[in-house]
Amino acid sequence: MSVIYDRVALIGLGLIAGSMAHAMRRGGLAKEIVGTARSAQTRQVAQEIGLCDRVVETAAEAVKDADLVVLAVPVGVMGAVAEEIGPHLKPGATVTDAGSVKRAVIEAVAPHIPEGVHFIPGHPLAGTEHSGPRSGFAELFDNRWCLLVPAEGTDPQAIARLRRLWEAMGAHVDEMDPDHHDLVLAVTSHAPHLIAYTMVGVADDLRRVTDSEVIKYSAAGFRDFTRIAASDPTMWRDVFLNNKDATLEILGRFTEELFALQRAIRTGDGDHLFDYFTRTRAIRRGIIEAGQDTDAPNFGRAKTGS
Amino acid sequence: MSVIYDRVALIGLGLIAGSMAHAMRRGGLAKEIVGTARSAQTRQVAQEIGLCDRVVETAAEAVKDADLVVLAVPVGVMGAVAEEIGPHLKPGATVTDAGSVKRAVIEAVAPHIPEGVHFIPGHPLAGTEHSGPRSGFAELFDNRWCLLVPAEGTDPQAIARLRRLWEAMGAHVDEMDPDHHDLVLAVTSHAPHLIAYTMVGVADDLRRVTDSEVIKYSAAGFRDFTRIAASDPTMWRDVFLNNKDATLEILGRFTEELFALQRAIRTGDGDHLFDYFTRTRAIRRGIIEAGQDTDAPNFGRAKTGS
Known part of the structure; x- marks a missing residue:
């Protein structure tokens, strides 16, 4: 004290x-x-x-x-x-x-x-x-x-x-320094939030899948996105309006990469997908080793509901 | 028994x-x-x-x-x-x-x-x-x-x-029926997984932000994506190769929506962003009420590291 x-x-x-x-x-x-x-x-x-x-x-x-x-x-x-x-x-x-x-x-x-x-x-x-x-x-x-x-x-x-x-x-x-901060955060926070908001909005919009289905079956992966997409709307509106350049740059890179993976799906290029998915495992490992997340399955979520 | x-x-x-x-x-x-x-x-x-x-x-x-x-x-x-x-x-x-x-x-x-x-x-x-x-x-x-x-x-x-x-x-x-299953899962699971894999890959790739920064500062949102992007690569390669049409359809909708939000950021349309971010909160609430996720902050993650 x-x-x-x-x-x-x-x-x-x-x-x-x-x-x-x-x-x-x-x-x-x-x-x-x-x-x-x-x-x-x-x-x-x-x-x-x-x-x-x-x-x-x-x-x-x-x-x-x-x-x-x-x-x-x-x-x-x-x-x-x-x-x-x-x-x-x-x-x-x-x-x-x-x-x-x-x-x-x-x-x-x-x-x-x-x-x-x-x-x-x-x-x-x-x-x-x-x-x-x-x-x-x-x-x-x-x-x-x-x-x-x-x-x-x-x-x-x-x-x-x-x-x-x-x-x-x-x-x-x-x-x-401030510019590096804004770029680092665009990657680790701002772009991920915008992407999560987008995916949740798309699911909400889809007429052929009812909201009830989206909700019931969310444990298949979707629910992970809904947490950060439930963050304070005023705060996040202001973040995007005030970190335009870095956020748009990262989103540009994201879209480029997403298109490459979509193309691999369309053309049946399994090796491209497999290699990409293997590489991304290492970052998770690093985050756990750095003490920034838990290794417990599903974030160690408490058992929910009955 | x-x-x-x-x-x-x-x-x-x-x-x-x-x-x-x-x-x-x-x-x-x-x-x-x-x-x-x-x-x-x-x-x-x-x-x-x-x-x-x-x-x-x-x-x-x-x-x-x-x-x-x-x-x-x-x-x-x-x-x-x-x-x-x-x-x-x-x-x-x-x-x-x-x-x-x-x-x-x-x-x-x-x-x-x-x-x-x-x-x-x-x-x-x-x-x-x-x-x-x-x-x-x-x-x-x-x-x-x-x-x-x-x-x-x-x-x-x-x-x-x-x-x-x-x-x-x-x-x-x-x-x-199988076709409806494949569409529902494209929304609740397959597209979210591909998007998470993509975002993690982009962060890994970015030359101006080091891997170490991405890892240290991941609690700002990014780490939520790394969990599903650490899933089994063989399983997921096969999922995408075998649910091409529905996955590509949902990704198409996702990209369209992402572009609209990017445009709102670029043009400074705060109302569009605010309304979108407000709408997505409701789905999270529904998932929690349906017992499919926990309301504990940060998924109730156990305290990590020291």
């Missing part, structure tokens, strides 16, 4: 901020956690479940005297929130964010951060398909990666302190 | 046959389980772990006096196995299979089934990403669906008996 920031302000009280609140309490990492959210209902739920020490009505109020401010709102509103809080930030404070896109967030937020305040963009690579103030839990970041994307010249001590917070919340920390 | 078939022959001793052996023993559903596999190593492992009561060297030997014969081999070799066992089948016996494709299996197998033997094609919609004789477990079929695809005129008593076996192994049973 060692306090890293005296007062932390969480702007937005969804899955990420909620999990940070739980993780900071688990480790005794903040003396006071102040939270706010745009929706009155979210603030009320947060109040009820005691998610923060104080829930306040506005972001401007939340950041007052805060040593760390975390922007955990959809990427599309980061700029507006930064504009609101800019004049109220304490000199020497650190502002970070949890947005899934970095170049666009930096462009939207940085102009509003006053001299003497450290802006260190961040992105914890952790989440679930659930959202809202009740969805957070202390273990979300355990053994996951958090990427920090500080501009050159950022105060090394401020970076080290934020890194310490993430590590104390259970995460590993890496640093990279 | 009530015996449904005196002697059951399992041809192929992978995940499905192995799980059937465990499930039949759990319920006391067969007096004797005889197994065989083409690979001497598989037969030896099966012998070592006592997967069956007897392990024999050939399919012809295995089916001798069997009341139920289960073909649990890749779709591409079903015909050859049927040809081998045809002359050795006991009159009145039932032959079924566990192939993921039905029209092609029926065309390959039916000609070799002699008069007086019941051929009832089947497909349990259950599996994991693991394969081989050690991968089976008794609970695999619990609360999953098994589809039976009998030809018109098949003996209703033989169908009822096979249905009883599947139900006693924990499954629900539906009947449908």
